[in-house]
Amino acid sequence: MSDDRDGDEHELRVSKIRNGTVIDHVRGGQALNVLAILGIDGSQGEEVSVGMNVPSDRLARKDIVKVEGRELSQDEVDVLSLIAPDATINIVRDYEVVEKHRVERPEIVEGVLSCPNTGCITTGDEPVSSRFEVLDDGVRCTYCGTIVREEIASLIDT
Ligand SMILES: [Zn+2]
Secondary structure, X not given: OHHHHHHHHHHHHHOOOOOEEEEEEEEOOOHHHHHHHOOOOOOOOOOEEEEEEEEOOXXXXXXXXXXXXXXXXXXXXXXXXHHOOOOEEEEEEOOEEEEEEEOOOOOEEEOXXXXXXXXXXXXXXXXXXXXXXXXXXXXXXXXXXXXXXXXXXXXXXX
């Protein structure tokens, strides 16, 4: 019985928003980077709730981000996968989870991150959009070869 109760409690926690997206199983401490990727800083009046370092079965500690009134695009999910590879995306409509997706790491992300190398062709005046190959532990600029492993969220071109 106690198992069932825990399950219900979990569902309740996940589906508390009315319409929008719940990003679950974000690695502990990455919730604010998730918000940065989504371009959410609260200035537009977005209704967002964030749970940080919540105990989890799958991860030792996880963060949860709930965004009311917004369903994530595939592009957004692709970039999220770079910092939250274990995340689950729950699309909620009328308090019900109607879709559940695991994120998949793309092989290439284009036009989303900016290269930290100021000499890179993608950071100059040339009309070349950025292109990064996704590695197991980071991303690599396909133009200049710069590899970024830390602070990938800070490269997001907003
Ligand atoms: Zn580059």
